[in-house]
Amino acid sequence: MTPSHNAQSSSRSCLAIVLAAGEGTRMKSARPKVLHQVANRSMLGHVLATLAQAGATSTAVVIGPDCEDVAKEVQKISSQARIFVQKDRLGTAHAVLSARESLAQPADDVIIAFGDTPLILPETFTKLRAPLAEGAAVVAMGFEAKDPTGYGRFITEGNELLAIREHRDASEVERLITLCNGGLMAIRGDLALTLLDRVENKNAKGEYYLTDIVEIARSLGHRMAIAVVSEEEVHGVNDRAQLAAAERMIQDRLRQAAMASGVTLIAPETVFFSHDTRLGQDVVVEPHVVFGPGVVVEEGAVIHSFSHLEGAQIASAAGVGPFARLRPGAAIGPKAKVGNFVEIKNTELGAGAKVSHLTYLGDASVGAEANIGAGTITCNYDGFAKHRTEIGEGAFIGSNSSLVAPISIGKGAFVGSGSVITENIPDDALGLGRGRQTIKEGWAILFRDKAQAAKRK
């Protein structure tokens, strides 16, 4: 459901430098800021994936010191990316220059992106780069701010960008400007190091600001360009409320995309997708459903309320829930039914099979049209290893049975209700494993008398 983008097949090479070294103290978190997630992927992961879609030919990520977790995430998402550590946090230009080795290699375009703006779209990077091909030296990304307070303002003359003025340095008239700095920049590759090396730190904070290259480039006679993006796309995340806002925006995108593709979301605001959820036409998702990563739902399947799916495949016309939990490796066959209070993990369910209630299936395969009774448990773990359960086509597992794996139940076989099954059952056989019933007449009368007498004491 991710909006697709065919990267303009540009002949120009492109180095993307992603700044991901910010401390994020306002997050109040032991976790580095860029690893906080939206739609079940780290913010940094979103930016890296978007850059790949946008046709970046090489990537450099600038991370803070002691951030092995960030380095791992980079490698997971983008194995060819180079990682640079910014030892001291001396400003954005300083951060970019941490990737000096990458900058020293020839690339037609250089993009500066940020690890905490997960909403950016691939076509926006394409738009940002476009003016470089037409001769601009630097392209700055602006947005029309609803409330510009706090943002750097774009000082322009016609279409020409003269400078980016920080809020605190802006005059009263300049503060009326609503076209603000979105942070992203594109720089001509052959000029990037020259411009960056001229940035100075003669300011109140003693930091090297990336925005200074606008005036530097102009002073060298270069042409500056502006690209404009929606405020939403450059929404940056600095605290948990902004993280929740980013989540809401990305969920809204995913919901709109699902509905546009022919999926019914009865109450879109109560359904939560992962970045990679894939839903076929005429899928219906009822209110209150959560999709973890890696879920594919095929045409016409219905996901009922209060279901939680992760790493699961649901084939066409299957029914899941309400109150179903599908965990990684669950593969639900066509027209199969998974009912309430059922957990399925690492298990294939054949076409038309039914697991209607209060069941745990783990490390199992269930044949087509088999019926798994209420309260069935695959006892797949012995405290040390996991074992498999094989249930044949058309088998009928009586309610409240325990299937002690490794175990095999044959095709068309029956298991008597309440059995503990420890030995394989051949095709078409009945397996029973339960105590014989006894009845003690009048027992309850005595018990009640005794219990009430005990209470009186």
Next chain:
Amino acid sequence: MTPSHNAQSSSRSCLAIVLAAGEGTRMKSARPKVLHQVANRSMLGHVLATLAQAGATSTAVVIGPDCEDVAKEVQKISSQARIFVQKDRLGTAHAVLSARESLAQPADDVIIAFGDTPLILPETFTKLRAPLAEGAAVVAMGFEAKDPTGYGRFITEGNELLAIREHRDASEVERLITLCNGGLMAIRGDLALTLLDRVENKNAKGEYYLTDIVEIARSLGHRMAIAVVSEEEVHGVNDRAQLAAAERMIQDRLRQAAMASGVTLIAPETVFFSHDTRLGQDVVVEPHVVFGPGVVVEEGAVIHSFSHLEGAQIASAAGVGPFARLRPGAAIGPKAKVGNFVEIKNTELGAGAKVSHLTYLGDASVGAEANIGAGTITCNYDGFAKHRTEIGEGAFIGSNSSLVAPISIGKGAFVGSGSVITENIPDDALGLGRGRQTIKEGWAILFRDKAQAAKRK
């Protein structure tokens, strides 16, 4: 909770023609558009039910070719309705004329309604018809559009409607008009065929437009009238996002009506009703609850979070959930309690009975004050037929028991925990059916050694 409407007991007969033949291609669905549901009833079903409430004396539904499902839905909701097939889709007037046979019969008023506007209220149809009784030939339904772009505009002179101008044909001045065409029309029955037969298809699309009858009627010297309705009521559904918007609006109505009648909805936006949900005074519905069709909850009952109810009756002061699933035929007695991870289907639960946890009761009856232990399963299905379980008043079913139906547990009887019960238990008796416990001292030490050795290999 549906807002009630006493149809003005008019002496005038009324034919309602419902147009339900639209293809709905923007829905991207194998299902005909008018069968998509809001509040668990098809959009067409809503319109038909509303027309019946509004006092329509006969109904004709115009459906597309190869739409047996639509015909079935019409018959389900309104068995006396006549169904007409529009073979070619040549415009709204052409669609209305598909019901020529109905139009040829005498009716004082003719209403034209649409199968994809499920939010219309019965009093609106009454308002639409009123001017006919006062001599108007045609009444057109308008609404004040927040953004009129795309809608037909009402060209008026004083209170008189001169014409309905399509957006594309409107002048710049006309486009400033915000009173727009809501689609619904009422026509004097004796004029309807005359007017409709004069509609021509001399326009860009070569279609017969219903709106043309305004100018035709005027040219014949008839008086036109306007009725005005809120934009919400004429919200039409053409894609899944509009379907979700219709759902939201109808849910908001149902929630407001529930609260106005003395129901507490702690978080109304997380509670989803069906069109026919009925809730008594001082019912409390906690956050995150879904009501399927056919639910009645009586005074003072509490529906806890994460509950899913369908076709269920809940008596006064009962408690349901959290995490309860009530399916059709569940009848929960006064002050009875249904707890977490419990599914109840086709089962009466007596007054004060308790089913607190992890239980499936299907095709059963449970006496008053009985206690059903955690993990109890009624084994009601043998792979071919369903069987009943009868549990007497004050019985106590020990935890994790399997009751293999058909089976009867007497009044005041006990079932020992973990039993499989296959024979009836008399009143006040104890039934036990489980293996005898054995203990193997030191077994775990050997097992762990072996398992760890196996792992080392």
Next chain:
Amino acid sequence: MTPSHNAQSSSRSCLAIVLAAGEGTRMKSARPKVLHQVANRSMLGHVLATLAQAGATSTAVVIGPDCEDVAKEVQKISSQARIFVQKDRLGTAHAVLSARESLAQPADDVIIAFGDTPLILPETFTKLRAPLAEGAAVVAMGFEAKDPTGYGRFITEGNELLAIREHRDASEVERLITLCNGGLMAIRGDLALTLLDRVENKNAKGEYYLTDIVEIARSLGHRMAIAVVSEEEVHGVNDRAQLAAAERMIQDRLRQAAMASGVTLIAPETVFFSHDTRLGQDVVVEPHVVFGPGVVVEEGAVIHSFSHLEGAQIASAAGVGPFARLRPGAAIGPKAKVGNFVEIKNTELGAGAKVSHLTYLGDASVGAEANIGAGTITCNYDGFAKHRTEIGEGAFIGSNSSLVAPISIGKGAFVGSGSVITENIPDDALGLGRGRQTIKEGWAILFRDKAQAAKRK
């Protein structure tokens, strides 16, 4: 997460009179209005708790006749509060005078508060009292109304309050005033009785209005002051829709406070807190979670979707849910895991212990690193009394077992899957209690033939 407030350590004593006698007929409820809850505490409870935080030195609550439940709630929240019954409902001043005995005792400041405005913050009471210390006789609390229709208007001259004009008595010009009466008042203690006794009931309704003391005090030459508060804080609750609105506002406060303290709420609008929920830094709460009263979650724990917690302690880095129900007395140890369809009540779970699926643990203690298999049930109730289950460190309870309490499972012991355990198991032993399995070859073929033959009949 309640925003903390250090009551200004004022040397002035303060009597708070809380009016809680309103009938609340628009609630359509058998329950007195002030006992309806927001964030799982009665509205009256919120006001009393806030007054205590604000430094009230004595409290009087005026309740209606036959309202024992209200009296009980007062005693529960604020045992030293005095309760007065207003026998006839003759207006707000009459209600205040029902507490004449309290007013007759010396207090520097008197606050009049209302039992149906649960959103008021302690600092607002402090602000309301402040002008008294500077010589004002009466302080009225105003707010800027978005829509002032229906509210009393503050008639002012400069900073001076001249009168409070009811909407119906206001001139057209006065109706343009948007500074409206929020109801709350502070009165100099030595003047309170004097002023209140002069209020007359010469008005259309024949009631004694508290607002009249403004003009009375002025006529006696006293200085009046105004304090101003947000409209949200004085939101009063008169029907269920306003109750839902109050709930939404208080939930938004609790959510913002949680996020500001370093908690991730993926979808804040789907998470419902109680007034006293406490969450540590880096706690993650997934979508769709409900917190009942008395929950503490420590640093780094994750509460997965569809979880319902009440009276539970969750230690650091523990994982709960999805689909977990924690009831009062659940104490989840560090790094312990509670999985889906698990209910835990009055049970300590040791560090690193796992209860992954479909389990009920009641009145139990589980040692560190123990593993409780799917479908395990503690049979803690025999119909009359509750009994305890003790499970030792590192024990392994096989799936679908029934532990019949009182029972003890030793350290490192194993229970075989599907067992009913009725006798204690020593450390490191294996306990088994299940029937032996038998197999009937070909049984299913005969059964199917028979069942199908029966169906054909």
